[in-house]
Amino acid sequence: MHKLQTRQIIKQRRLQDDAWKVVTLVDGEAPFDVCLPVGPLLVPLAVWKAKKACLIHREYEHGTPLGIWLAPEDNPAEIAADIDDFTVIAVHFPKAADGRGYSTARLLRQRYGYDGELRAFGDIGRDQIFYLNRVGFDSFLLGEGRSAEDALNAFDDFPDSYQAAADQVIPLFRRRAA
Amino acid sequence: MYRYDHYDHALVQARVDQFRDQTRRHLAGELSVDEFRPLRLQNGLYIQRHGPMLRIAVPYGLLSVAQLRKLADVTRRYDRGSGHFTTRQNLQLNWVELPRVPDILAELAQAELHAIQTSGNCIRNVTTDHFAGVAADEIADPRPWAEILRQWSSFHPEFAHLPRKFKIAISGATQDRAAIQVHDLGLQLLLDEAGEPGFRVYAGGGLGRTPLLGQVVREFLPWQHLLTYTEALLRVFNRFGRRDNAYKARLKILVKALGAAEFGRQVEDEWLHMKDGPATLTDAEVARVAAQFAAPDYENLADEDLCHLAHLREDKPFARWVERNVQAHKVAGYAAVTLSLKKPGAAPGDASSEQMEVAADLAARYSFGELRVSHEQNLILADVPKRELYTVWHRAKSAGLASPTVGLLQDLIACPGADFCGLASARSLNVAAAIQERFEDLDYQHDIGELELNISGCINSCGHHHLGGIGILGVDKNGEEWYQLTLGGRQGNTARIGEVIGRAFAAAEVTDAVERLIGVYLATRHGDEAFIDCVDRIGLDAFRSAAYDYPTQTERKTVNA
Ligand code: SF4
Numbered sequence: 001m002h003k004l005q006t007r008q009i010i011k012q013r014r015l016q017d018d019a020w021k022v023v024t025l026v027d028g029e030a031p032f033d034v035c036l037p038v039g040p041l042l043v044p045l046a047v048w049k050a051k052k053a054c055l056i057h058r059e060y061e062h063g064t065p066l067g068i069w070l071a072p073e074d075n076p077a078e079i080a081a082d083i084d085d086f087t088v089i090a091v092h093f094p095k096a097a098d099g100r101g102y103s104t105a106r107l108l109r110q111r112y113g114y115d116g117e118l119r120a121f122g123d124i125g126r127d128q129i130f131y132l133n134r135v136g137f138d139s140f141l142l143g144e145g146r147s148a149e150d151a152l153n154a155f156d157d158f159p160d161s162y163q164a165a166a167d168q169v170i171p172l173f174r175r176r177a178a
Numbered sequence: 179m180y181r182y183d184h185y186d187h188a189l190v191q192a193r194v195d196q197f198r199d200q201t202r203r204h205l206a207g208e209l210s211v212d213e214f215r216p217l218r219l220q221n222g223l224y225i226q227r228h229g230p231m232l233r234i235a236v237p238y239g240l241l242s243v244a245q246l247r248k249l250a251d252v253t254r255r256y257d258r259g260s261g262h263f264t265t266r267q268n269l270q271l272n273w274v275e276l277p278r279v280p281d282i283l284a285e286l287a288q289a290e291l292h293a294i295q296t297s298g299n300c301i302r303n304v305t306t307d308h309f310a311g312v313a314a315d316e317i318a319d320p321r322p323w324a325e326i327l328r329q330w331s332s333f334h335p336e337f338a339h340l341p342r343k344f345k346i347a348i349s350g351a352t353q354d355r356a357a358i359q360v361h362d363l364g365l366q367l368l369l370d371e372a373g374e375p376g377f378r379v380y381a382g383g384g385l386g387r388t389p390l391l392g393q394v395v396r397e398f399l400p401w402q403h404l405l406t407y408t409e410a411l412l413r414v415f416n417r418f419g420r421r422d423n424a425y426k427a428r429l430k431i432l433v434k435a436l437g438a439a440e441f442g443r444q445v446e447d448e449w450l451h452m453k454d455g456p457a458t459l460t461d462a463e464v465a466r467v468a469a470q471f472a473a474p475d476y477e478n479l480a481d482e483d484l485c486h487l488a489h490l491r492e493d494k495p496f497a498r499w500v501e502r503n504v505q506a507h508k509v510a511g512y513a514a515v516t517l518s519l520k521k522p523g524a525a526p527g528d529a530s531s532e533q534m535e536v537a538a539d540l541a542a543r544y545s546f547g548e549l550r551v552s553h554e555q556n557l558i559l560a561d562v563p564k565r566e567l568y569t570v571w572h573r574a575k576s577a578g579l580a581s582p583t584v585g586l587l588q589d590l591i592a593c594p595g596a597d598f599c600g601l602a603s604a605r606s607l608n609v610a611a612a613i614q615e616r617f618e619d620l621d622y623q624h625d626i627g628e629l630e631l632n633i634s635g636c637i638n639s640c641g642h643h644h645l646g647g648i649g650i651l652g653v654d655k656n657g658e659e660w661y662q663l664t665l666g667g668r669q670g671n672t673a674r675i676g677e678v679i680g681r682a683f684a685a686a687e688v689t690d691a692v693e694r695l696i697g698v699y700l701a702t703r704h705g706d707e708a709f710i711d712c713v714d715r716i717g718l719d720a721f722r723s724a725a726y727d728y729p730t731q732t733e734r735k736t737v738n739a
Binding site: 096097098099100102103106111125127130131132134135157158159160161162163164165169170171172173174176 | 189193332337456463
């Protein structure tokens with residue numbers, strides 16, 4: 001098991017330090033065998049399912065907040081019942097071109113009613129922020145070598161949007177008509 | 179036609195600014211080639227053989243005079259004085275320079291034009307019937323719905339990184355002229371018993387390596403639900419479409435794998451969560467958009483114009499042009515005119531800046547200031563009074579826009595092929611030119627009659643060769659150009675994928691092979707039976723044996739040796 005380094009993230013349109021560690025399974029490692037370091041963790045869905053009791057115990061005993069990360073193929077319905085337990089839900093973008101995470105975010109926000117921190121991480125940068133923000137992400141850990149400062153400008157790339165999404169559930173045509 | 183309000187202007191302008199900044203960062207080395215690629219693609223910019231190619235959207239094929247003049251101006255100042263109209267009603271510029279593309283887009287934006295999402299793995303330009311609004315067989319006008327979909331799909335945040343491109347076509351007539359069954363999403367407008375519009379929904383059509391016709395996934399979708407249902411369908415595709423292999427990533431593969439019924443069920447499940455939500459269309463919005471497609475102020479004309487009839491009697495070439503290039507109109511005294519972009523010596527669909535200007539002038543004077551681009555790569559003046567046809571013909575003729583060959587061999591469809599396209603396996607323009615030259619004689623062409631011939635330079639099938647009565651596909655065999663022939667494809671309501679007739683032909687053999695196929699038809703047709711009907715009646719075998727009934731190249735070589 002290894003941890004990705006924690007860095008500065010963009011959260012609510014500001015740069016912030018971040019303490020969450022991403023836990024990943026090494027090839028062949030069983031979710032149950034993962035040992036959990038101290039501090040707030042984003043665990044893979046498989047680890048959440050295997051060690052849910054243990055993770056919840058950590059929260060009760062030590063006040064360590066709960067976090068999870070979903071891969072592109074993970075079905076957000078699998079955490080729908082626990083959704084209010086999480087302080088952070090992160091969605092991984094292994095490649096910018098893999099857009100499944102955009103649907104994952106809308107489902108988490110608009111179907112399962114998640115209103116905590118929703119974080120995008122992986123191969124994302126300034127040029128993905130506007131759409132990521134629209135589907136419901138409010139925190140961003142950018143890919144290696146991407147300037148987070150520059151990315152702050154991207155939230156205002158467009159002054160409005162035609163279609164409804166998580167950030168604006170009323171489509172333009174209803175506002176236009178009003 | 180639809181005119182932008184301040185929202186539309188602001189959004190398109192914001193896109194220009196965004197792309198200007200992305201281009202600047204790319205040229206400054208801050209955005210790598212790989213990072214820049216998807217961004218430029220979603221702005222219509224490919225890197226082709228000769229450099230960048232810019233694909234400008236012509237939303238649902240409709241252009242105002244001001245827009246076409248702007249395109250003429252842009253092709254003259256930023257390109258080499260011509261552009262290429264495609265089978266998806268767009269315009270491609272082959273010689274643009276990357277640093278100037280943001281300026282081109284800024285100029286286009288002034289004329290309410292853009293290149294948004296004309297390529298890349300996103301929702302592409304929505305296409306429709308080029309006779310929308312004027313066809314006698316129209317059930318309902320598809321253009322307002324196409325515009326509503328254009329807006330909904332533009333900058334859609336969830337669907338900008340799909341497994342693959344996603345194409346939508348809408349037909350509002352009983353005859354499908356929009357090829358809806360070969361699109362990822364095909365919408366057929368219908369009216370229910372109360373006269374309310376809705377859509378029959380076809381999903382999973384497409385050409386390419388695995389040509390498949392779309393399957394009906396919903397018999398009737400009431401209009402209010404157009405956007406929520408489409409959103410549900412796209413979400414199922416985005417989540418479950420294959421991403422491991424670009425050739426298996428189109429919606430058609432998912433629909434085929436799940437079966438149309440199961441795919442439809444998954445869409446319905448997803449849809450139930452959004453149905454009747456805020457994205458449900460309103461009467462007010464549909465009325466707002468539809469009002470902009472109101473019929474022009476037609477004059478009250480007699481259906482037949484005496485002068486026109488006299489010209490028809492006296493001027494054979496004119497009569498021939500009318501027979502092929504003038505189509506019936508639902509309003510008495512009017513007709514729709516096809517300005518042909520096909521003639522030997524020019525690539526099918528190519529128009530020079532001057533031709534665009536002439537076409538724009540004709541539209542301004544004789545057709546209420548609007549034109550359409552057809553997916554057969556021609557321009558259409560949809561509302562011409564019959565009494566003006568003779569003048570329009572003369573003026574079109576002097577601009578090289580009046581080949582009287584619509585629907586005939588010379589009207590063949592061809593993609594740009596290896597002369598321009600970086601993905602090509604073989605050239606297609608040389609084959610197009612050779613065929614057009616062989617059949618240049620108009621009497622011969624008119625004798626052969628209606629025949630759709632389509633040429634693609636590779637299996638991506640931009641020339642829709644699968645749908646041609648005769649289809650020609652360029653393939654690469656050890657660095658040589660070869661051509662595979664398909665027979666029996668059809669567009670429209672009875673759309674059908676053509677069948678490969680056998681081994682490929684060398685470039686020099688293709689025209690002969692086509693002529694032999696046509697020879698079989700001429701010898702066996704009944705009365706005025708069309709080529710494709712003759713194929714249906716006698717089957718492929720007679721054609722196949724004729725096509726290969728000659729010494730092959732290798733045999734010839736042996737003989738010569
Ligand atoms: S069919 Fe192939 S060669 Fe022709 S334009 Fe499309 S990708 Fe290029």
